[in-house]
Amino acid sequence: MNHDAYDDDYIRGILNGVKSIAMVGASPVNVRPSYFAFKYLAQRGYDMIPVNPGHVGKLLLGKPFVAALSDIGGPVDMIDIFRNSSHIIPVVEEALKLTPLPKVIWMQLGARDDAAAGKAEAAGLKVVMNRCPKIEYGRLSSEISWMGVNSRTLSSKRAPIPTQGMRLSLNRSSLGGGETAASNRAAKKSEPT
Amino acid sequence: MTDRVPGFSTLAVHAGAQPDPTTGARATPIYQTTSFVFNDADHAASLFGLQAFGNIYTRIGNPTTAVLEERVAALEGGTAALAVASGHAAQVVVLQQLLMPGDEFIAARKLYGGSINQFTHAFKSFGWNVAWADPDDIGSFERAVTPKTRAIFIESIANPAGSITDIEAIAEVARKAGVPLIVDNTLATPYLIRPIDHGADIVVHSLTKFLGGHGNSIGGIIVDAGTFDWSKDSKYPMLCEPRPEYHGIRIQETFGNFAFAIACRVLGLRDLGPAISPFNAFLILTGIETLPLRMQKHCENAKAVAEFLSGHRAVAAVNYAGLADDKYNKLARKYAPKGAGAVFTFGLKGGYDAGVSLVSKLKLFSHLANVGDTRSLVIHPASTTHSQLDDAAKVKSGAAPEVVRLSIGIEDKEDLIADLDQALSA
Numbered sequence: 001m002n003h004d005a006y007d008d009d010y011i012r013g014i015l016n017g018v019k020s021i022a023m024v025g026a027s028p029v030n031v032r033p034s035y036f037a038f039k040y041l042a043q044r045g046y047d048m049i050p051v052n053p054g055h056v057g058k059l060l061l062g063k064p065f066v067a068a069l070s071d072i073g074g075p076v077d078m079i080d081i082f083r084n085s086s087h088i089i090p091v092v093e094e095a096l097k098l099t100p101l102p103k104v105i106w107m108q109l110g111a112r113d114d115a116a117a118g119k120a121e122a123a124g125l126k127v128v129m130n131r132c133p134k135i136e137y138g139r140l141s142s143e144i145s146w147m148g149v150n151s152r153t154l155s156s157k158r159a160p161i162p163t164q165g166m167r168l169s170l171n172r173s174s175l176g177g178g179e180t181a182a183s184n185r186a187a188k189k190s191e192p193t
Numbered sequence: 194m195t196d197r198v199p200g201f202s203t204l205a206v207h208a209g210a211q212p213d214p215t216t217g218a219r220a221t222p223i224y225q226t227t228s229f230v231f232n233d234a235d236h237a238a239s240l241f242g243l244q245a246f247g248n249i250y251t252r253i254g255n256p257t258t259a260v261l262e263e264r265v266a267a268l269e270g271g272t273a274a275l276a277v278a279s280g281h282a283a284q285v286v287v288l289q290q291l292l293m294p295g296d297e298f299i300a301a302r303k304l305y306g307g308s309i310n311q312f313t314h315a316f317k318s319f320g321w322n323v324a325w326a327d328p329d330d331i332g333s334f335e336r337a338v339t340p341k342t343r344a345i346f347i348e349s350i351a352n353p354a355g356s357i358t359d360i361e362a363i364a365e366v367a368r369k370a371g372v373p374l375i376v377d378n379t380l381a382t383p384y385l386i387r388p389i390d391h392g393a394d395i396v397v398h399s400l401t402k403f404l405g406g407h408g409n410s411i412g413g414i415i416v417d418a419g420t421f422d423w424s425k426d427s428k429y430p431m432l433c434e435p436r437p438e439y440h441g442i443r444i445q446e447t448f449g450n451f452a453f454a455i456a457c458r459v460l461g462l463r464d465l466g467p468a469i470s471p472f473n474a475f476l477i478l479t480g481i482e483t484l485p486l487r488m489q490k491h492c493e494n495a496k497a498v499a500e501f502l503s504g505h506r507a508v509a510a511v512n513y514a515g516l517a518d519d520k521y522n523k524l525a526r527k528y529a530p531k532g533a534g535a536v537f538t539f540g541l542k543g544g545y546d547a548g549v550s551l552v553s554k555l556k557l558f559s560h561l562a563n564v565g566d567t568r569s570l571v572i573h574p575a576s577t578t579h580s581q582l583d584d585a586a587k588v589k590s591g592a593a594p595e596v597v598r599l600s601i602g603i604e605d606k607e608d609l610i611a612d613l614d615q616a617l618s619a
Contacts, residue, residue, distance in 0.1 A: 030242070030244075030440075031242065031439070031440040031441055031442055033442075033446065033447045035244075036239070036242075036244035036245070039239070039244065040244070040245065109446070109449045110424075110446065110449075132449065135448075135449065138246050142211065143246045144246055145209060145259055145260075145263050146246045146247055146248060146254060146256070146259050147246055147254065147259070147273065147451075147454075147455065147458070148254070148258075148259055148262030148263060148266065148273050148274050148275050148276070148454060148458065149263065149266070149272065149273040149451050149454070150208075150263055150266035150267050150271060150272055150273055150274070150451075151209075151263065152267070154199065154203075154207050154208065155211050156207070156211070156212070157211070157212065158211075158212040158213070158214060158217050159211050159212070159213075159214040160214060161214045161215065173197075175198065175199055175204075175267070
């Protein structure tokens with residue numbers, strides 16, 4: 001897996017396939033990105049589980065916080081890690097002890113740990129790093145186009161009108177082979193020359 | 194499944210547009226409305242807090258305008274775009290995100306005269322200080338860098354003489370200085386040059402020119418390349434500091450590689466207010482659908498007219514980068530192999546008076562202060578667009594007193610040549 005540039009089909013397959021998402025580092029503070037990513041994914045029909053030991057006993061949009069992945073008490077499809085790169089590895093190690101194993105480890109925008117990714121992939125999990133599932137869902141559904149963002153997809157089909165709790169179609173035609181072109185360029189640019 | 198890579202012309206027609214969800218309308222509808230109803234109080238709060246995708250108020254965003262934004266972002270190869278009321282508004286909004294009072298930016302000396310005025314006078318009152326550099330001397334950019342430099346600004350094809358800028362060389366200066374390179378790509382359009390492919394971090398346009406293409410609507414746009422790392426240091430507080438106007442959100446952390454476009458929208462457009470009308474956005478969007486066809490014809494005609502003029506006994510010199518012996522021909526072949534654009538200048542042996550006489554005798558060319566129209570246009574920069582510059586600055590910016598500027602339209606080239614011939618011979 002090339003973690004510098006994901007094919008849209010890879011991201012699309014993950015977002016179409018998973019039903020439950022445990023968000024590690026979910027915040028009840030409504031101006032934190034983790035809060036509104038959690039809220040958006042819940043509105044798009046995912047079964048969201050907030051994981052944060054500092055808030056056990058509270059609810060996040062009606063869902064009880066759990067302290068750790070092992071406290072979820074049932075299978076979960078995807079672990080979305082809202083922690084910075086230095087805090088990834090213990091979460092991945094904890095995730096790999098779950099039975100059944102989750103299908104996907106997702107590290108948020110700005111977070112990347114290639115060693116942790118390698119461990120998860122060796123155990124058969126899919127890994128996404130340095131991306132936001134809210135942004136990717138909005139992009140592939142073209143909902144993000146309201147913000148002038150280049151969704152890098154095309155469609156000649158009539159779009160559905162999004163409603164509360166509705167899953168949107170992510171099956172638009174991707175441009176340019178689907179890799180996230182800007183991240184490619186950014187990666188290229190940061191190389192020493 | 195391997196995705197096909199659509200070509201430029203396909204993107205010019207389709208990118209950003211989709212049949213309307215409610216009516217099935219295939220052309221992009223004109224959402225001529227100031228405001229959009231909220232589902233409930235929570236939805237409203239989410240939209241105002243930048244937590245949900247959606248529409249609030251046309252000063253901040255509009256569905257017709259959003260199609261225009263995504264289309265230009267796709268054509269330029271950027272991550273996102275923001276359309277505004279004019280090219281000048283685009284420049285204000287971009288620099289407001291990058292400069293605090295007392296900061297500096299470096300600008301190429303060869304620019305649209307209106308930009309030179311804006312940078313020299315209007316921005317001075319904001320405390321944004323411009324340092325000028327010569328696009329033909331890359332070292333002059335390096336020497337202009339100081340600890341207060343926050344950006345470098347150039348035109349890809351420079352007004353008025355149609356000279357070509359070495360974007361990659363200046364991008365390297367910007368990279369070493371740790372500041373973004375802003376490229377005004379108005380005269381090239383992404384059909385001829387895509388500055389992001391050559392290292393630009395931000396692209397701006399006057400949509401009024403070739404993109405709209407029909408001389409009927411004023412507009413501007415900002416394209417975010419998604420390439421600049423705003424989190425590297427604290428030079429750009431609009432991008433990387435918690436924003437008090439949004440409860441402490443950090444724009445860079447929240448929006449990743451399209452953070453600059455979002456900052457321009459929610460900190461620039463929202464608070465400064467230069468919104469484009471949805472009707473103008475629609476007209477410009479319709480223009481963009483034929484951009485590739487028009488640019489081919491503009492460039493073909495411009496080359497034919499430039500060749501005719503360079504052989505005319507009344508003409509002292511023609512500055513068109515598409516001519517093999519032009520000073521900028523090598524750069525044109527590198528950066529704009531499909532054509533060197535359609536705006537260029539020439540000097541008359543008869544000087545200032547001959548220029549004035551030519552303009553008055555032309556019957557097909559229109560004498561006005563615009564470029565990039567379907568119609569061919571003529572102007573005398575020294576007495577109009579560049580009139581506020583002193584004589585030395587006029588010469589430095591390519592607008593010497595004997596110079597006449599043409600913007601070649603998409604008429605039949607034989608008719609354009611005949612019109613120039615009769616005006617020069619009369």
